[in-house]
Amino acid sequence: MLCRDYELKPIVDREKLCKVLCFPRVEEECCFSRLSQIRGLGVVEIYDFGKVVLEGGVRVVGKGHAAVVVLARYNNELVAVKIRRLDSKRDSLEREAELLILAKVSGFVPKVYTYSRDFIVREFIDGPTLKEFIATASLQQLRNGFAKLIEAAYSLDRIGIDINEISRPDTQVIFECGDPLKPRFIDLESARVSHNTSNVTRIIASIMRYRRAYPSFLDLTNEEIEHMLMLAKKYKIVEADSRKGIVERIILTLLR
Ligand SMILES: Nc1ncnc2c1ncn2[C@@H]1O[C@H](COP(=O)(O)OP(=O)(O)OP(=O)(O)O)[C@@H](O)[C@H]1O
Ligand SMILES: [Mg+2]
Structure with a gap:
């Protein structure tokens, strides 16, 4: 859920899209495979949005050691997508997604919509850390x-x-x-x-x-x-x- 209105610009430039999907590298093979993976999951748009600016000028919601997180559209919802970095020491995000699903009853974690080895499509939590x-x-x-x-x-x-x-x-x-x-x-x-x-x-x-x-x-x-x-x-x-x-x-x- 967004706490206020933002002007959202989808990333259309392929190089920028590849940068976020295959961070920190821009490899055509990775980009091709991840683009089809993420579309298969139901993500239709990724937005140039967030407090962190990656090299090349594209904005993202977050960047950690394991992943880059972007705001995206999934079905008709705005969601956060956690994208596994190519240099992550983890070889899959599936375990984290399963734990989030287990923790859902607590009401204190983002809801998971869908996931794969390289992506977790989850509720976007708008607000301060x-x-x-x-x-x-x-x-x-x-x-x-x-x-x-x-x-x-x-x-x-x-x-x-x-x-x-x-x-x-x-x-x-x-x-x-x-x-x-x-x-x-x-x-x-x-x-x-x-x-x-x-x-x-x-x-x-x-x-x-x-x-x-x-x-x-x-x-x-x-x-x-x-x-x-x-x-x-x-x-x-x-x-x-x-x-x-x-x-x-x-x-x-x-x-x-
Ligand atoms: N669902 C979400 N809603 C809003 N912001 C998010 C969400 N998930 C992640 N973020 C933002 O992205 C940042 C990185 O996400 P996350 O901590 O999951 O990645 P990480 O690579 O595991 O990070 P770290 O190296 O710190 O463990 C978070 O600190 C947060 O600012
Ligand atoms: Mg982490």
């Missing part, structure tokens, strides 16, 4: 955002999906339309199914890291910090049934 959110949000919005993030992390813990990426959540979390109550985990590339999940403690660890960088972060007292660290320790060792009460106490501390 956690890093951008932190730079502009008020104290109350930040507290609400982190409280919701703890709830989101707990819902993934409950379904047994451990997301490694959220140890560094800066660009792994997007707040849909800047709404503190709508965080989404967008990258499940190194996530795994586990009996011993620790997403909640990872978010608490990230709060501690932000506090080291900005001591007034979330305006928490030393007692509140101690309390949260104690709860995080408990969270790690208790049985799954007792985790809910601990999460509620963490959220209460953040929202006081």
Whole structure:
């Protein structure tokens, strides 16, 4: 979903299209095969859109080590397409897509429409990354955002999906339309199914890291910090049934 109207320009120049489909190289063979693959999946247009500009001037939604992400049209929807980079150390995006599908019940990940080895066609989450959110949000919005993030992390813990990426959540979390109550985990590339999940403690660890960088972060007292660290320790060792009460106490501390 888009949060506002944008003027969308489809990429028509073949060289530019090949650049995003076969990043970081422009190989005719790859381009030919990926173009037919992506059309076969139902993607009809790719847009020159986003905050990241690739060499050659084409704009994309995101660029990571494993993929380039573009805004595209699929059926009648605007979607994000994660495109596997040619130099990615992963040989397939299928596992990430399957984990996203498994995590769908949580409501905190983008919906997957279709996928293949080289593409994931998924919901486009329009909004600031956690890093951008932190730079502009008020104290109350930040507290609400982190409280919701703890709830989101707990819902993934409950379904047994451990997301490694959220140890560094800066660009792994997007707040849909800047709404503190709508965080989404967008990258499940190194996530795994586990009996011993620790997403909640990872978010608490990230709060501690932000506090080291900005001591007034979330305006928490030393007692509140101690309390949260104690709860995080408990969270790690208790049985799954007792985790809910601990999460509620963490959220209460953040929202006081
Ligand atoms: N569904 C989406 N909606 C909106 N933006 C997205 C979406 N998926 C990815 N992005 C943007 O693209 C960037 C890269 O995506 P992603 O993290 O999935 O790629 P990656 O190659 O696995 O990255 P990394 O090397 O950081 O692990 C994200 O940080 C985000 O800004
Ligand atoms: Mg990744």
